[in-house]
Amino acid sequence: MPRNPNKTDYSQGFPEGFETFATITDPRNGGNTRHHFGEILFMALAALLCGVRSYELMEEFCELREKWLRKWLKLPHGIPCANTFSRIFQSIDPAAFAGCIAEHLRQAGFEITAGQIAIDGKALRGSRSGELSHVHAVSAWACESGVTLAQAFVGDKSNEITAIPELLAMLNLKGMVVTLDAMGTQRAIAGQIVEGGGDYILCVKANQRRLHDELRDQFDFALRQLSDKKLDKERWSAARTDESGHDRSETRSILVCHDLSWMDQTVRGEWPGLASVVMVHRHTTLGGGKTRSETSYHISSLGETRAAEMLGYIRGHWGIENRCHWVLDAICREDHNQPRDRHAAANLSTLRRIALNAHNRMPQEGKKPKSLPKRELRAASDETYLEKLLSLM
Structure with a gap:
């Protein structure tokens, strides 16, 4: 005999204000369904917000919080077991x-x-x-x-x-x-970004051989010819940052060329919206006096963005x-x-x-930002905080 003899529809059951997942089709079929699909997703997200890492602990968390869960969920057959959570997440597209x-x-x-x-x-x-x-x-x-x-x-x-x-x-x-x-440095991707009304900064490595060689040769030539006094402010911009900490110091130097008239037109024409090229050199001094140097090249559709701001974007990527x-x-x-x-x-x-x-x-209280483990602990121990995270309040 099936476990759902009355053919109750368990495919929905999303709490009010939690309809984000309502577009997902319940993957279960057959007559053995006993728990609302939306309620299972709600319980799983609540558990993750509290630092739960496995299906078994999801079940334990829900059993410990059953009284609170019933404020928002019907739970017609109580708390689902770990295998139920597992089967659901294996089946969703x-x-x-x-x-x-x-x-x-x-x-x-x-x-x-x-x-x-x-x-x-x-x-x-x-x-x-x-x-x-x-x-x-x-x-x-x-x-x-x-x-x-x-x-x-x-x-x-x-x-x-x-x-x-x-x-x-x-x-x-x-x-x-x-x-x-560099993996995303593709002509079609650059074109899609520009067509969407955005700008791009793409790292260039040897997977784009012609472009990489063109940039490397140009910057090698420019560095031999340019100095701070000779730098044409209209065509070039430069910036430098120095940072120390964690037993290391790092100097980052960036040079941006805003005039691409020198570039081979067959190469330049392949990249939609290309307006500037960038070289970043990093020199790092590690503990024990060891040093490490690295040079990277980038292309961008940002024509007027100067070196300091460009370096901020490149560092911000990480x-x-x-x-x-x-x-x-x-x-x-x-x-x-x-x-x-x-x-x-x-x-x-x-x-x-x-x-x-x-x-x-989630807005944080106090001057010092709290780490994620502290925020998870607060969610696990403070129902009001957890409800705010779940946007139930």
Whole structure:
């Protein structure tokens, strides 16, 4: 006999104000359904906001918080077991679920009209199984607000180049500066950003051989000819920063060429909106007197942006690594989470980013920002704080 003899519809059950996920189709079928789909997603997100890292702990968290959960949920058959959480996240379509990131921000009234968007990929290393490689996610990060705007997943037999256009199509690029590393330095991607009303700064490496050689030769020649006194302020701009800390000191020097009349027109014409080229040199002195030097080249559609601001964008790009990817690995233990099932790995990755967005958007009390573990602890112990994170108040 089926466990749902009355054929009750459990495919919805989203709490009021939590309709972000209502566009997701309940993947369950058959007569064994006993828990509302929307309620399971609500419980999973609440658990992640409180620092829960596994299906077993989701079940334990919900049992401990059952009285609070019943304020918002019906729970007709009590708390779902860990296997129920697992089956749900294995069955949801990852691409559709990833779309909930942007929808969640929209319903929360979050919008950016200017600033920098960094796009970068991240491997979900715990998802590797057998001959299948790990799932690879590409995310768009709003650098100023510290929020993931959208996410897309790379196909099994593809790479980031195919996922980035899909990701850009989810974003409002008008007035934004989009930064990408060398993998995203593609003519079609540059064109899509410009057509969307945005600007780009793209890192150039040997995967774009002709362009890389053109930039390297030009800057080598320019550095031999230019000095501070000879620098034509209309055609060139330069800046430098010096920083020390953590037993290391680093000097960053940037040179921007705003006049591209010297560039081979066949090369220049391949890149839509190209208006300036950039060289950044980093010299680092490490503990024990060891040194390290690195030079990188970039192209940009920003023609009037001077060197100091350009360096800010290039450095700001790494916020997605330091404030998002590192946090997901070191604190949320994303790489140590091993659901094995590729759909589950991708869907939990999306839910973690929604949870991190909620924490980063939450106004903090006091002068000193609280770390993510402290904010998770507060959510776990303070129901009012958790309700604010869930936008229930």
